[in-house]
Amino acid sequence: MGLEIMDDIRKDYVYDLVKSGQRVDGRGFREYREISVERDVIKRAEGSARVKIGNTEVLVGVKLDPGEPFSDAPDKGVIITNAELVPLASPEFESGPPNENSVQLARVVDRGIRGSEAIDLEKLCIEEGEKVWIVFIDIHVLDNDGNLVDAAALGAIASLLNIRIPNERYGLTGENTLPMRDTPVAVTAVEIDGNILVDPNFNEENAATSRLTVISNADGTLSGMQKSGSGGLKEEEIAEVVEIGIEKAGEIREKYLFS
Amino acid sequence: MKEGKEEIELIKEGKRLDGRGFEELRPIKIEVGVLKRADGSCYFELGDNKVIAAVYGPREMHPRHAQDAKMAVVKFRYNMAPFSVDDRKRPGPDRRSVEISKVSREALDPVIMREFYPKTAIEVYVEILQSDAGTRTAGINAASVALADAGIPMKDLVSSVAVGKIDGEVVLDLDAMEDNHGEADMPIAMVARTNTITALQMDGRLTKEEFERGLKLAMSACHQIYELQRTALIDRYSESVEVGGE
Numbered sequence: 001m002g003l004e005i006m007d008d009i010r011k012d013y014v015y016d017l018v019k020s021g022q023r024v025d026g027r028g029f030r031e032y033r034e035i036s037v038e039r040d041v042i043k044r045a046e047g048s049a050r051v052k053i054g055n056t057e058v059l060v061g062v063k064l065d066p067g068e069p070f071s072d073a074p075d076k077g078v079i080i081t082n083a084e085l086v087p088l089a090s091p092e093f094e095s096g097p098p099n100e101n102s103v104q105l106a107r108v109v110d111r112g113i114r115g116s117e118a119i120d121l122e123k124l125c126i127e128e129g130e131k132v133w134i135v136f137i138d139i140h141v142l143d144n145d146g147n148l149v150d151a152a153a154l155g156a157i158a159s160l161l162n163i164r165i166p167n168e169r170y171g172l173t174g175e176n177t178l179p180m181r182d183t184p185v186a187v188t189a190v191e192i193d194g195n196i197l198v199d200p201n202f203n204e205e206n207a208a209t210s211r212l213t214v215i216s217n218a219d220g221t222l223s224g225m226q227k228s229g230s231g232g233l234k235e236e237e238i239a240e241v242v243e244i245g246i247e248k249a250g251e252i253r254e255k256y257l258f259s
Numbered sequence: 260m261k262e263g264k265e266e267i268e269l270i271k272e273g274k275r276l277d278g279r280g281f282e283e284l285r286p287i288k289i290e291v292g293v294l295k296r297a298d299g300s301c302y303f304e305l306g307d308n309k310v311i312a313a314v315y316g317p318r319e320m321h322p323r324h325a326q327d328a329k330m331a332v333v334k335f336r337y338n339m340a341p342f343s344v345d346d347r348k349r350p351g352p353d354r355r356s357v358e359i360s361k362v363s364r365e366a367l368d369p370v371i372m373r374e375f376y377p378k379t380a381i382e383v384y385v386e387i388l389q390s391d392a393g394t395r396t397a398g399i400n401a402a403s404v405a406l407a408d409a410g411i412p413m414k415d416l417v418s419s420v421a422v423g424k425i426d427g428e429v430v431l432d433l434d435a436m437e438d439n440h441g442e443a444d445m446p447i448a449m450v451a452r453t454n455t456i457t458a459l460q461m462d463g464r465l466t467k468e469e470f471e472r473g474l475k476l477a478m479s480a481c482h483q484i485y486e487l488q489r490t491a492l493i494d495r496y497s498e499s500v501e502v503g504g505e
Contacts, residue, residue: 100361103354111462115443209369212459222470225445225461228361230368232455235474242467 007206014207018192024203025054030244032199037158037256046166049158054201055145060137060155062163066126066170067134077124077132081110083139083152090144106139108186108226109153112215113137115223116184118160123178133165146202149213149226153186158257183257184223185249188213189241191233196240198248212238214245218253222246267440269425275437277306281430284420284480285393289400289491291408299409301491303401306434307391312401314409317379330373331381335364337398339387359395366399366419366448366458372412381411392438393421399448399458404488408495416488417457418481419448422473424465429473431480445470447477451485454478 014024027033033054042048045061052058069076083106085093098106113119124133137159139152157180165176190200190208197204205211209231215224222242227233233241269276279285285306294300297313304310320326337359339348352360363385371381383406385398399419406413423433425441438444443463449456456478465473 098354098357100357103357104361107354107358115462115464117464217464220467222461222465222467223463225459226362227456227459228365230365232369232450232453232457233459234455235478238456238459238474239471242470246467 007203010203011207014203015192018195018197018204018207023197025201029195030198030248032248032252033201035154035252035256037154039158039162045159047159047161047163049155051151051155051158053147053151053154053199055143056147056151056201057141057143058148058151058155059140059142060152060159061140062156062159063136063138064133064163064166065136066131066172069125069129069132073121074129075125075132076121077119078134079110079114079119079121079137080134081106081113081137081139081156083109083141085141085144089141093141093144104226104228105148105152108149108213108215108224109137109139109156111224111226112153112184112186113156113160115215116182116217118157118180118182118184119178120181123175126172126174144202146200146205147188150186150188150199153184153215154252154256157183157185161257182217182223183253184215184217185252185257186213186215186224187241187245187248187252189244190229191231191237194237196237196244198244212241214242214249216246216249220246220250267436269437269440270428275425275430277434281428282476282480284432284483285434287484287487289404289487291404291491291495297405297409299405299407299411301401301404301408303397303404305393305397305400305432307389308387308394308397309389310385310387310394310397310401312383312385312398312405314381314383314402314405314411316381316409317376317411318382320378320380326378329377331371331376331379333364333368333371333373334380334382335360335367335385335402336383337363337385337387337395339390339394343387343390359398362458362460363395363399363402363448367402367406367417369455369457370403370414370417370450371406372414375412381406390435392433392435392444393446396420396446396448400484400488404492407492415450415452416485417448418451418484418488419446419458420477420480420484421446422477422480424463424469424473429465429469429476431476443469445473445477447474447481449478449481451482
């Protein structure tokens, strides 16, 4: 926890502003900060992306290694998602083993990719029951100014869209490409005094007691949700986030994944 | 989730494999005050799930730097017994239980009047003794009753249940077979008196309409569970109140 003193004081400021219909950075309640997605930034990774949402910056790298399949899915590849909140990225982050926030971040991103079935896991089978590709999605947070989930999820799917299977490195033959079957996009909002604010920045996240992430696919179906924070949400508020979530995901997908 | 799973038919002639209808809960059994040493406790059964919750506190918060000068800190530990699942679970916290502990704590936080006990810890321990899908919801239900049993001031109880999708139908309270072969799972927790959702997770795939229907179904089931929780608490204490009145 341990918020910096100024951040604690800013909570009241953010709250009062929202009550008068404004946001700290002058955005509308349903407006994202500026987004940028840069792909293939890491040569050593099989897929990578650097995503910025305002001042928030996340680097996602995907690596593929041959490994053993799970016994209940002998012909399917494996997805392993991990997130590191490195101390470089924020005064609140400390080094050490993953805490509940990094675990949640990784698991929510993982849930979206898995639920959407974006990766055709059967195409990652090398030898049934023996060897399959393990897809490691590693989320490296570089600068935390709020809404890490949306940045990380966008980085993950952007990385996966350009993925190359490193067959040669392991003396294997086969397709080097892996087309994605879907493009899950996460949209997160917070509730402050009954108002729904999309893409919360760091101060807004602290001022809010509830946050909801909605992950949706190209056809508008949902493939993952997560509420977090020590507050509650009304049914109407959830419905509002779902509606905005699907709409914003569509815009983000169009603009940053298919361009 | 779709491929390789179609061979199992989860719905036959409008009934689920265990004979339940789409909007039917598994049998629930609640016992209050089952542990001697804990300040509050509850044993909760949901079908084949067997869960026990204990509450300690408010007591001194350790480590001290994690104290909150304005309110109590709620600690929540969800833990699965190694023998609670088919393949033995390695003891200790894993990523799944870390996430469930966080989500469960945040499901209870909104009702606990934490500001009454600054600098303290209210500790909630949930042990899953036998698992059959829905353990986190059973754990939240048990914890909420155990908190009341411990005499912690609360605005209301929290009730929790999951909805999901199997064979294309939105159904209430998935069991393990349905969870493993179904298309989606969505646990929620709710404050019944105000219809406030305090936990919501979803994995798998749902349309917006299925989600909305599922949420309504889960909310109405939470009201049913709420009545059972209340009854269990009243049954436990009605006798002692009469004795105390003399």
